[in-house]
Amino acid sequence: MKKDLGVQPALYTMPVLMIATYNEDDTVDVMNMAWGGICARNMVALNIGRAHKTAKNIEARGAFTLSIADVAHLDESDYFGIASANQVADKFARTGMTSVKSARVDAPVVEQYPVTLECSVVEMQDQPYGLRVLGKIENVLADEAVLTEDGKVDPAKLNAFAFDQFQSGYYALGEKCGQAWESGKRFA
Numbered sequence: 001m002k003k004d005l006g007v008q009p010a011l012y013t014m015p016v017l018m019i020a021t022y023n024e025d026d027t028v029d030v031m032n033m034a035w036g037g038i039c040a041r042n043m044v045a046l047n048i049g050r051a052h053k054t055a056k057n058i059e060a061r062g063a064f065t066l067s068i069a070d071v072a073h074l075d076e077s078d079y080f081g082i083a084s085a086n087q088v089a090d091k092f093a094r095t096g097m098t099s100v101k102s103a104r105v106d107a108p109v110v111e112q113y114p115v116t117l118e119c120s121v122v123e124m125q126d127q128p129y130g131l132r133v134l135g136k137i138e139n140v141l142a143d144e145a146v147l148t149e150d151g152k153v154d155p156a157k158l159n160a161f162a163f164d165q166f167q168s169g170y171y172a173l174g175e176k177c178g179q180a181w182e183s184g185k186r187f188a
Contacts, residue, residue, distance in 0.1 A: 013162035018067040020108045021057035028092040028099050028108045029053055032081030034163040046133040053085035055131055062121045063105035067113035071159045071172050104138045114143045
């Protein structure tokens with residue numbers, strides 16, 4: 001029997017997205033967020049509150065990077081969701097992580113994250129439920145250590161983790177359990 005849980009953001013799994021931007025003084029800001037993802041082959045959508053420093057940075061610079069958090073950097077990634085750049089100006093520096101300037105957009109690339117999407121802003125939409133940022137993926141950077149021999153990202157090597165909206169937990173990902181567009185063919 002199913003139990004009624006009421007209205008809540010109850011999807012599993014939610015990505016742990018690390019949005020990196022530059023502040024007005026060119027220091028790095030990174031924000032941990034789960035409410036976003038791919039919305040077209042070369043586009044991402046982020047749902048973010050207008051009051052976040054990251055939202056202001058995205059609007060000012062017209063760019064951001066979006067990295068996939070890995071288990072090796074779970075503590076730093078969680079801190080980027082705990083601390084607000086509106087109150088903690090040096091939150092990135094406190095973690096000891098490092099960045100380089102993206103070659104394609106006006107945003108930082110956090111060197112420790114294994115996969116990073118370099119994005120330019122296409123549109124910022126003020127909606128009744130918050131700010132929706134549409135970004136065009138200009139390029140994807142990946143550490144060679146997480147690639148297969150044919151140059152594709154290997155989820156097992158990536159060692160990413162997801163956010164659990166039900167209990168506010170993080171869960172490691174990576175074990176393959178089926179093949180898309182293949183596993184269900186027996187029903188065709």
